[in-house]
Amino acid sequence: QVQLVQSGAEVKKPGASVKVSCKASGYTFTSYHMHWVRQAPGQGLQWMGRINPSGGSTVYAQKFQGRVTMTRDTSTSTVYMELSSLRSEDTAVYYCARLSDYYDSSGYYGWLDPWGQGTLVTVSS
């Protein structure tokens, strides 16, 4: 079955960087874009960006431009999300999620499924 397994929790100091991994299995890794979404404690969901595992192209949300880098390793079917210059407001659970989508005469249809189990990143001095 399709599964996304993320790396474990991290504790970082302000100003540091964190790199979270997401290992995919159960499908052809290069056939689906991977997206990253984060959730601060007690808050809603916030889209960070996506990577195309086939060619490595990326699109980042404006809020994270310049601080986030998404990469992939096709040999291990793993995508990575690195966030730099961490501040306390970056404390959140970070999720990877696979995109399924298609177009037809009515327009674009897309959805994120499945999601990884989440990685808690705590930024504290």
Added chain:
Amino acid sequence: QSVLTQPPSASGTPGQRVTISCSGSRSNIGSNTVNWYQQLPGTAPKLLIYSNNQWPSGVPDRVSGSKSGTSASLAISGLQSEDEADYYCAAWDDSLNGWVFGGGTKLTVL
């Protein structure tokens, strides 16, 4: 401040029907399909409804979704205690070129 607007809370008694609304704009719900996610405490979001009104495998048909114009809604009938969770709507936004989400609705089964 979320791009899509949901009520922060909803409630119902076992067996009742509840609906959760989601309001957006022309660039998101008005132009693209809506998905709904269920998030149980301490777990990752789970796809509940996709493409406005489609069920992923394993989701019971007492859950349904609809969309009209720039708004969407999720309905859960025959409410059960295990439905107690947070629910999020989501849509692709053509102006932001990214996914936007509602702020989430906490459903309580009384």
